[in-house]
Amino acid sequence: MIQVENLTKAFGPKVAVDDVSFSVQRGEILGFLGPNGAGKSTTMRMITGYIPPTAGVVKVGGNDVTEKPIEAKRLMGYLPESAPLYTDMTVEGFLGFCAEVRGIRDADKSKAIDRAIDMCFLKSVRHQSVDTLSKGYRHRTGFAQAIIHDPDILVMDEPTDGLDPNQKQEVRSLIRRMGQSKAIIFSTHILEEVEAACTRAIIIDQGKVVANGTPNELKAKSELANSYTVSVSGTEAASVRDKLGSVIQSSKVTIVNDKPPTVVARVFPKSADGEGELGRAIFDIASQNNWKVSEIKKEEGRMDDIFRNITLPDTQAQ
Amino acid sequence: MKSIWTITKRELAGYFNSPVAYVFLVIFLLMTGAFTFLIGQFMDRNQATLQAFFMWHPWIYLFLVPAVGMRLWSEERRLGTMELLLTMPISLWHCIIGKFLASWLFLTLALVMTFPIWITVNYLGDPDNTVIVASYIGSFFLAGAYLSITSMTSAFTRNQVISFILSVVICLFLVLCGWPPVTDVVEPLAPRWIVEFVAASSVMTNVEQFNNGQIDSRAVIYFLSVIGFPLFATSVIIRGLRA
Numbered sequence: 001m002i003q004v005e006n007l008t009k010a011f012g013p014k015v016a017v018d019d020v021s022f023s024v025q026r027g028e029i030l031g032f033l034g035p036n037g038a039g040k041s042t043t044m045r046m047i048t049g050y051i052p053p054t055a056g057v058v059k060v061g062g063n064d065v066t067e068k069p070i071e072a073k074r075l076m077g078y079l080p081e082s083a084p085l086y087t088d089m090t091v092e093g094f095l096g097f098c099a100e101v102r103g104i105r106d107a108d109k110s111k112a113i114d115r116a117i118d119m120c121f122l123k124s125v126r127h128q129s130v131d132t133l134s135k136g137y138r139h140r141t142g143f144a145q146a147i148i149h150d151p152d153i154l155v156m157d158e159p160t161d162g163l164d165p166n167q168k169q170e171v172r173s174l175i176r177r178m179g180q181s182k183a184i185i186f187s188t189h190i191l192e193e194v195e196a197a198c199t200r201a202i203i204i205d206q207g208k209v210v211a212n213g214t215p216n217e218l219k220a221k222s223e224l225a226n227s228y229t230v231s232v233s234g235t236e237a238a239s240v241r242d243k244l245g246s247v248i249q250s251s252k253v254t255i256v257n258d259k260p261p262t263v264v265a266r267v268f269p270k271s272a273d274g275e276g277e278l279g280r281a282i283f284d285i286a287s288q289n290n291w292k293v294s295e296i297k298k299e300e301g302r303m304d305d306i307f308r309n310i311t312l313p314d315t316q317a318q
Numbered sequence: 319m320k321s322i323w324t325i326t327k328r329e330l331a332g333y334f335n336s337p338v339a340y341v342f343l344v345i346f347l348l349m350t351g352a353f354t355f356l357i358g359q360f361m362d363r364n365q366a367t368l369q370a371f372f373m374w375h376p377w378i379y380l381f382l383v384p385a386v387g388m389r390l391w392s393e394e395r396r397l398g399t400m401e402l403l404l405t406m407p408i409s410l411w412h413c414i415i416g417k418f419l420a421s422w423l424f425l426t427l428a429l430v431m432t433f434p435i436w437i438t439v440n441y442l443g444d445p446d447n448t449v450i451v452a453s454y455i456g457s458f459f460l461a462g463a464y465l466s467i468t469s470m471t472s473a474f475t476r477n478q479v480i481s482f483i484l485s486v487v488i489c490l491f492l493v494l495c496g497w498p499p500v501t502d503v504v505e506p507l508a509p510r511w512i513v514e515f516v517a518a519s520s521v522m523t524n525v526e527q528f529n530n531g532q533i534d535s536r537a538v539i540y541f542l543s544v545i546g547f548p549l550f551a552t553s554v555i556i557r558g559l560r561a
């Protein structure tokens with residue numbers, strides 16, 4: 001439903017988004033992940049037609065956003081970063097305005113308002129003025145605005161930014177629920193969010209896409225993937241390293257923690273450890289040497305690990 | 319068309335949701351009254367005309383119109399709602415015109431509320447009502463011209479105060495370039511045709527036509543261009559912001 005082809009945006013000499021391509025289908029929730037200043041907001045602004053691209057094409061439901069902006073915008077709901085709202089209106093008045101601008105009037109309008117208010121739990125503040133709302137409610141109002149016309153496509157820039165943990169959880173489950181019937185893109189710099197809500201993630205850094213895949217695929221790219229973490233006692237770090245290092249399936253052993261009497265070591269596989277052979281070998285070594293194993297765990301790989309490895313730490317903040 | 323009206327309605331409601339609108343209306347009525355009766359000496363003139371009333375409008379509007387229009391776009395930029403508005407399925411022109419119409423309607427309401435003075439002059443004497451109607455139309459156009467300039471300056475900055483000051487300065491220029499005390503000073507210094515050209519592009523010369531009871535097509539075209547051009551500039555500025 002969304003097709004982004006070679007999208008580029010330069011602000012003067014600064015290239016904020018550099019040749020980005022991807023697409024999102026119905027039923028997909030795409031997480032747009034990247035450090036601050038990576039170009040997430042700029043990309044979303046081009047998708048929603050707020051700023052024109054320097055080069056490249058965005059197609060929304062087949063409509064080129066530059067050539068047919070009205071048709072494209074009709075299909076989308078957009079929650080801009082930090083959820084801007086008209087502060088001099090009530091929640092109901094604001095949602096009514098957004099519905100009307102989108103051509104929803106009269107009876108349909110009140111139905112749309114009721115539905116959005118229900119979905120975003122805004123009943124208690126329905127008649128309250130926007131400028132007296134707490135941050136959580138303001139955010140939900142922004143969210144309600146984005147879904148007021150039940151769009152096929154939803155674009156959200158940091159929808160959980162500034163919310164407390166419960167509210168974050170709420171927004172994520174709302175996104176998951178809506179993701180079944182829509183195409184959704186949301187940006188975040190929180191890794192757990194990607195695992196919690198996305199069917200696919202794109203990592204963007206300094207304007208470029210550096211990874212694109214399901215959360216599991218991304219995690220498998222992590223160095224940690226398929227390594228074993230072993231906690232043993234009754235021995236010393238040096239001996240653990242030597243013995244485990246001699247296992248043919250292992251490529252490397254690191255000592256994560258050495259607090260006598262317990263040693264925690266991490267054993268990395270030579271190649272993908274399909275059948276758990278490395279695990280069995282570790283057990284054999286431990287029993288041969290009479291180590292007391294208190295824990296052995298196979299790592300799936302971690303998002304933060306891959307994130308750290310493929311994004312550069314010196315991306316300047318905005 | 320409907321979306322223009324949606325924008326206009328929201329903007330108008332914005333005026334009346336805050337006390338500012340009522341304060342403005344009161345100040346406007348007090349000021350027009352004070353200028354007419356105290357400075358213009360409406361009573362002592364002993365003439366059945368509203369000249370003493372309309373002659374002050376270019377000056378009173380100079381501050382009040384930018385005050386009404388200064389928030390049009392600057393507030394939108396300050397709150398970040400511009401991103402919301404311009405990603406809705408509605409053209410930029412509809413937004414610009416919708417907002418402009420809202421503030422013009424508000425000023426028209428203020429102007430309509432001066433009707434007691436019209437009744438008074440009819441009660442006291444026997445004025446030429448066609449002149450008065452023409453003068454009201456002139457005043458209506460004048461407000462629109464100032465307002466359109468304010469729309470432009472408000473798109474320029476997120477700061478309402480700067481938007482106000484810029485607008486006052488530009489409007490003041492349009493007033494002064496045709497105001498006799500200024501043109502008299504400039505006259506000997508520049509070729510005659512320049513002085514005449516500049517004077518012809520002043521709001522004073524054009525609003526004068528209406529105050530004399532004539533609805534001159536050149537004056538109408540003048541005002542329509544002074545309304546149209548800054549609105550066009552508003553769209554250029556907003557597009558430029560996003561590039």
Ligand SMILES: Nc1ncnc2c1ncn2[C@@H]1O[C@H](COP(=O)(O)OP(=O)(O)O)[C@@H](O)[C@H]1O
Nearest residue numbers: 011016034035036037038039040041042043318
């Ligand atoms: N209007 C603008 N003018 C100049 N530079 C900008 C503008 N908007 C964004 N940038 C720059 O583009 C880069 C990407 O910004 P942004 O898309 O906001 O990143 P993110 O949302 O990923 O944090 C940043 O370095 C930022 O400074």
Ligand SMILES: [Mg+2]
Nearest residue numbers: 040041042081
């Ligand atoms: Mg951002």
